[in-house]
Amino acid sequence: MKAMLCLISEQHVPNLLGVHELEPDILVLLETEGMRKKDAANNFLKALAIGGRDYFTRHEIVPLKDGDSIEETEKALEGVYRKYRDAEWVVNITGGTKPMSIGAYEFFRHKENSRIIYISASDQSKAIDFSLGADIPLRHRTTVAEFLAGYGFDVLKYEKMKENEMRSERWLGLAAEIAARSQNGAVLGFLANLSRISNDRKGRDRGLEISEADGLFLSDDHLREMIASSFALACDGERFTGALDKYAVRFLTGGWLEVFTWGLLKGLDRAWDVHLGLQIERKNEMLQNDLDVAFMTDQSLRIVECKTGGQEHDREGSDTLYKIEAIRRQLGALRVQSYLVTTSENVIDSGTGKVKEHLENRSRLYGCTIIDPRRVAELARMYLAGDAQLNAKVAQVFLGG
Known part of the structure; x- marks a missing residue:
């Protein structure tokens, strides 16, 4: 039997990737009281189930009183290790607090039946194996629904969204x-x-x-x-x-820009699970949001807000940026970036012909990329001309290269 230890935190993707790649028979989830109150372990299990790895009946939660104590971490692990002493252990020390990671490492590093792995935030395509020394490739591509589930969000009306995407394809x-x-x-x-x-x-x-x-x-x-x-x-x-x-x-009253943006992103190898008109909800907070376009890249979520027309209610363009940032913050995730795709001239400085300086500065602060009207028209012309460089240009605009 293979047992896998996951240190529970709000950032669930490294644990999710490890489970998908190594496929343990049972999960052991080390969870602090703070994470229990946020339902983090259950959110993680739900994200796994969405991706076809159902561990709802194959897991054990180990409570940890003090996530800032190496000694408490080792003490918490002692009992569950004795219970599964004959198992082959995989220990993912990526999550939790630093003392939890150190405690788990210290507890398992001399045990012959254990394998300790770590997944770097800067490269989630592999897991570093501290026991054998060889990197473990992580091939699973986290979907939007899996990513959001780990933060307590549900995707609503999925079938209607797919119907909308089929209609929009035409x-x-x-x-x-x-x-x-x-x-x-x-x-x-x-x-x-x-x-x-x-x-x-x-x-x-x-x-x-x-x-x-x-x-x-x-x-x-x-x-x-x-x-x-x-x-x-x-x-x-x-x-x-x-x-x-x-x-x-x-x-015809604005959705065409969402459809066009969605169509562009679907052509990128580095982008996956690209969706149009995604409705999400966090039930315990009665929190709902509509995402014009959402997609995954580098195991991270990207959200796109599309704006057409004169936007007379937002002459300076600031309100839209505030809205996008508010949505990003509500998701409660670190690995989320946003975009504003707009055909409105309200973001353009009439003197320079470029994005207004204050909007450019604020967008950098928010981690939001503004794709202005001229860039939208340029990409559309390339699309219509069947330009072989289109995907490379889209990747440069949306993914930085």
């Missing part, structure tokens, strides 16, 4: 066409008019019936034909008529 080309023209005055006017009509009639909830009296026109022939074809609208000259369901309305 509209990806149209999303790129709109993104490429997102600084064009005629296109901006069309989108603004449609948003106004939608707001007046609650189109994002009910759908819209467009008549000639609405005067919804678009002079761009190619884009007009694509929109009409995609949503079975009629065109009398340059005017649209016909019915749009709520999903089409949501797409």
Whole structure:
């Protein structure tokens, strides 16, 4: 039998990676009172179950009174070790407090049936084996749902999200066409008019019936034909008529930027589990959030907020950054980075043509990358041209290279 010791902390990914790679028969979870109150061990078990490793009936929790005591740590381990003395032990000293790690190391380092491993925060592709000296490759790719579960969050309406992604796949080309023209005055006017009509009639909830009296026109022939074809609208000259369901309305009133961003990120080898319109909830705090786009890279979560239109309510662009940072903080995780993808000129300094200095400074403080309107249009043009360098450019913009 193989037993694996995990030192429980809020950062659960190193433990999760070790379990997936080494597949123990039983987990021994060393947990302080502070972590018990945060339900950290249960969150860890839930994250494992989501990834296909169910240890709810194959674990033992060992309570630790003082996580800052090496002696208390060794004392807590003595009893459980005697219980599984004949097991092959794997001891992951990555989590917990430093005294817990030292205590676990000291307790097991002279035991012939133990293997002590450590996973560096800077490189989670391998585990350092202090017993045998050879690195252990960690091949599991943590999903968004596994990552969030470790912090007490559930992903809501997963099947509806997948339906939305399948629907959006059909509209990806149209999303790129709109993104490429997102600084064009005629296109901006069309989108603004449609948003106004939608707001007046609650189109994002009910759908819209467009008549000639609405005067919804678009002079761009190619884009007009694509929109009409995609949503079975009629065109009398340059005017649209016909019915749009709520999903089409949501797409045309801003969702196209989310779809385009999602489509770009799906093409990256270094990004995985890319999702569109993710709804998450932490039940015990009645805390809910909607993430426009979310994905994983380097075993870390990335969240993307997309903004279109004039954003008249946020002329300086600061409110959106505050919102993104608030969401990131609510997740309670260290390895989370964020992005603001925007086609709004409110982030641009009219004098320099670059992102406003105060927004650039604040975004660096928050660990948030701003992807401005010109960069959005550039990526869209590369996408439409089938540019072979597109993925490399997307990786540079979103992943730093």
